[in-house]
Amino acid sequence: MFSDAETSAAVELQKLLTHLRMNEWLQEDLFHFRWFFLIGVFVFSTLVWCKLVDKSRLPEITLHAGLTAIITLILDEMGEEMTLWEYPADIFPIFPPLSAVDLASLPMIYSLIYQKYPTWKSFFQATLMMATIFCFILEPLLVWSGFYELLKWRYYYGFPIYITMAIFIRWLVIKIYALAEKAKASPDCKEKE
Numbered sequence: 001m002f003s004d005a006e007t008s009a010a011v012e013l014q015k016l017l018t019h020l021r022m023n024e025w026l027q028e029d030l031f032h033f034r035w036f037f038l039i040g041v042f043v044f045s046t047l048v049w050c051k052l053v054d055k056s057r058l059p060e061i062t063l064h065a066g067l068t069a070i071i072t073l074i075l076d077e078m079g080e081e082m083t084l085w086e087y088p089a090d091i092f093p094i095f096p097p098l099s100a101v102d103l104a105s106l107p108m109i110y111s112l113i114y115q116k117y118p119t120w121k122s123f124f125q126a127t128l129m130m131a132t133i134f135c136f137i138l139e140p141l142l143v144w145s146g147f148y149e150l151l152k153w154r155y156y157y158g159f160p161i162y163i164t165m166a167i168f169i170r171w172l173v174i175k176i177y178a179l180a181e182k183a184k185a186s187p188d189c190k191e192k193e
Contacts, residue, residue, distance in 0.1 A: 018094065020071065025093035034089035034147060038099075045104035054115050064114045064173045065107035071165055072102045079153070088150040114170055123170060131162035 007164045051063050079085050090101045113130060119121040135155050142148035 022093050025090060029089050029093070032089075035091065035126060038089060038091045038147075040119050041101070042099070042104045043084060045108045049104075049108035049112065052112055052115075057115065060173060061111050063176065065111040067169050067172060068107040068110040068165070069103050071169065072106050073099075074122070075161070076102055083151050084153040085151055087147065088149055089147055097100075110166055110169065113166070114173070124167070127163055127166040131159050133158045134162055 109130060112121065113126045117126045135158050139148065139155050143150060
C-alpha cells in the first residue's frame with residue numbers, strides 16, 4: 001500500500017497534469033481548426049446515424065452503439081494511459097481522448113453494420129472491410145493530419161481489435177435480446193400481465 005506521503009504526492013502530480021492539460025487545451029485546441037473539425041465529425045456522425053438507423057429496432061441498435069462507445073472509450077483510455085498513442089487534439093480537456101470518434105463515429109458505424117448485415121457471414125465480411133479501412137486508410141490520415149500520434153503502436157495492431165470488438169458486441173447484443181425474449185415467453189412473465 002501507499003503511504004500518506006506517496007498518496008499526497010500522486011494527488012499533487014495528478015493536479016499538475018490536469019492543470020497542464022487544461023492550459024494546453026485552452027491555448028492549443030479550443031476554437032482552433034482541429035477542434036471545430038472534431039465537433040463537425042461528432043455532429044455529422046450523429047445526424048447520419050439518426051437518419052439511417054432503423055427506428056423499429058432503435059433500442060437494440062442503441063444498445064449496440066452504447067456498448068461500442070463504452071468499450072472504445074475504455075480501450076482508448078488504456079492506450080493513451082500506457083503511452084501507446086496520443087491524441088494531440090481533444091474536444092474536451094478532461095474527457096477521454098478523441099471523443100468525436102469514440103462517442104459518435106465508431107459506435108455509429110459499428111451499429112449500422114450490425115443493423116444492415118443480419119447474418120454472421122455478411123456481418124463478418126463488412127467488419128473486415130471496416131477494420132481494413134480504419135487501420136490502413138483512416139488511421140494514417142489521422143496521423144498525417146495531426147489528430148493522432150503513434151508512440152508504441154502500429155496501425156495493424158488495431159486490426160484484430162476492431163474485428164474482435166465487433167464480433168463480441170454483436171454476440172452480446174444478440175444474447176441480451178434472446179434472454180429478454182425468453183423472459184417474455186416464460187409463464188412467470190405472462191402471469192404478471
